[in-house]
Amino acid sequence: MKKILVAAAVMACFGTAGAAEDINVDVAVIGAGGAGLSAAVQANELGAKVVVVEKMAMVGGNTVRAAGGLNATETALQKAKGTKDSVEIMYFDTMKGGHWLNDPALVRTLAEKSASSVDWLLAHGGDLRDVGLMAGATFPRTHRPTGGALVGPEVVRTLYTAAKAEKIDIRTNTQATKILTDKTGRVTGIQVKDKNGTYTIHSKAVVNAAGGFGANNELVSKYVPRLKGFATTNHPGATGDGLLLAEKIGANLIQMDQIQTHPTVVPKVGEMITEAVRGNGAILVNKEGKRFFNELQTRDAVSAAILKQKDGIAYLFFDSDMQKSLKATNGYIKQPYCLTGATLDEIAGKMGVPAADLKATMDAWKAGKAANKDAFGRADMPRDLDKGPFYAIAVTPAVHHTMGGIKIDPLTQVYNVKGQVIPGFFAAGEVTGGVHGGNRLGGNAQADIVTFGRIAGQQAFIFARQLDAQKK
Secondary structure (H helix, E strand, O other), X not given: OHHHHHHHHHHHOOOOOOOOOOEEEEEEEEOOOHHHHHHHHHHHHHOOOEEEEOOOOOOOOOHHHOOOOEEOOOOHHHHHOOOOOOHHHHHHHHHHHOOOOOOHHHHHHHHHHHHHHHHHHHHOOOOOOEEEOOOOOXXXXXXXXXXXXXXXXXXXXXXXXXXXXXXXEXXXXXXXXXXXXXXXXXXXXXXXXXXXXXXXXXXXXXXEOOOOOOOOHHHHHHHOHHHOOOOEOOOOOOOOHXXXXXXXXXXXXXXXXOEEEEEEEOOOOOOXXXXXXXXXXXXXXXXXXXXXXXXXXXXXXXXXXXXOOHHHOEEEEEEHHHHHOOOOHHHHOOOOOEEEEXXXXXXXXXXXXXXXXXXXXXXXXXXHHHHOOOOOOOOOOOOOOOOOOEEEEEEEEEEEEEOOEEEEOOOOEEEEOOOOEEEEEEEOOOOEEOOOOOOOOOOHHHHHHHHHHHHHHHHHXXXXXXXXXXXX
């Protein structure tokens, strides 16, 4: 968490507040998270004049908190490792993980364009050279910084550095308050508010990349009552503003009740422990010191399983071998919430679980690994987990990702409630619905925001140039 906060603070230093006077641009982008920055950089590279508005004091949004990685298939990095992944397999994994509620056309675009998203970030100086396995994936396809470091700060750093190098106008502490349309329904810009007042950004196209609503528990519980009072992993600005703005001009909101909880969040602290910890070998044990579920099942299934345990809590358990395999754990083990023990007896005592039961659990784990047959059906068991010191972190589910949102097509065009495209309006990232269906696979959010963010930037540029041509 400390690294994430430091990265966010660094980003906050560079945002520029907009003056309260009207401006004219080709493309206006709402939100400076990963999707918004991807759209802005891509549109600018094609030749558009771009402005980005961000209501928070810093760029990054939820992206800067992302830990696991970016899913992509048929990349050069996968091929170098001999991984036999494919677009079809990633498509199937994503559809299955989303309970087949996903929009197939969006998922196919996600899979087909994922490798180019990695290449694009690498070309801008990003480090995504480590490839790991995350839950719901058939093969390792989660691209992350060397050694398995946190992906979000790296993606934001890469995109923000590119945006500043290209002198893109990014205005923090500037909130979009209205999406403007003409009498034909075409989007013509946005009204915004900053410390100096309210003004208008006239634009030929608007990209809505304002993010989801996971931090708005009132809205979350409206759609899913059982989540009332749940904590969240989201940043404070993820309140659904972009959804409400789009809805006011007739945009169709779909699958709003599809809200994902992340299974491994530290109670009362709110820090999410990346899924890569389980992907690299960690297991889950309950307060009786026993495993109870396949740790590499989808997030919704693991969350449900944890909530059935005593007090709705489990322990994420791993050894020093696993810890050394993943840089993301370096910060976790320094925190007060991470228990450490030189032996199984010591760690069991700190966890408050019966040492005999914990030992039996670990013996069963090793036996299953040796036989290549796990009692809970886990296919990947990379480590014996028998090398001290041992670590345990208490975890429980929290609201993590809102899969529903604005209806778009593979070109990121926004549709209204009548099924018609709203001209000049594009959307990408967590503000949209349909990509993830009923459950998002870990690593697919980063693929989503970069892939569809780039497409939104491209399409907004094309739309702007078409308008220019019509006026000649």
